[in-house]
Amino acid sequence: MYGYQLRSAFEESTGGTWPLNIGQVYTTLSRLERDGFARALPGQDSQRPYEITEAGLADLEKWFTTPVSRTERPRDELTIKLALAVTTPGVNVTDVVQRQRSATMRALQEFTRMKAREHGPGDLSWRLVLDAMVFQAEAEIRWLDHCEATVLRHRPAHPTPTSPAAPDPSTQEAHSR
Structure with missing residues (x-):
């Protein structure tokens, strides 16, 4: 395949969820060629x-049969945002959580609408990607619920004022006599 065909095949398989930059496709093809995993044909x-080489096929098989490692997690902007919100004075963490929950709920509704549309048997790869996005959104909403409950347990929503209590009128009356 040409680079553009590879990009199209990838985007079709993933429903365009992760668009590829064509420059990155060709950079990757050059690296695969350099490493002996692909070879350029006369064009x-x-x-x-x-085309993929024997070494490329072997490496591809290894990739498919090796579980994805969870030890090196990619940065998660939402997790970072909430961790910093908790430690930054003046940030209403509950508001941050609620805004994200609303946005994630809207995304989940859109994913559900997309799933309801008729898809042919050739759309199985897209269906799996869409299912993953639904499950991730549902998990994020559950996690946000947990975060909100945890924050409220550790930080009351309305802290009690630290100023001295107003004097009891009955005590004042007794002192004035």
Whole structure:
């Protein structure tokens, strides 16, 4: 396939969820060629098709059969945002959580609408990607509920004032006599 065909096949398989920059596709193809996992075939005009090599097939099989590691987690902007909100004076953490929950709920509703649309049997890969997005949104909403409850347990919503209590009128009356 040509780079553009590879990009199209990837985006079709994932429903366009993670669009690829064509420059990155060709950079990756060059690296795969350098490492012996792909080879360029004679092309027409300025386009060069690529094919996977035996070493590439072996590496691809290894990739498919190796579980994804959870030890090196990618940065999670929402987790970072909430961790910093808890430690930053003046930030209403509950408001941050509620705004995110609303946005995630809207996304979940859109994913559900997308699932309801008729899909053909060739859309199985897209259906799996969509299911993953639904499950991740549902998990995020549960996690946000947990965060809100935890924050409220550790920080009352309306802290009691630290000023001295107003004098009891009956005590004042007794002192004035």
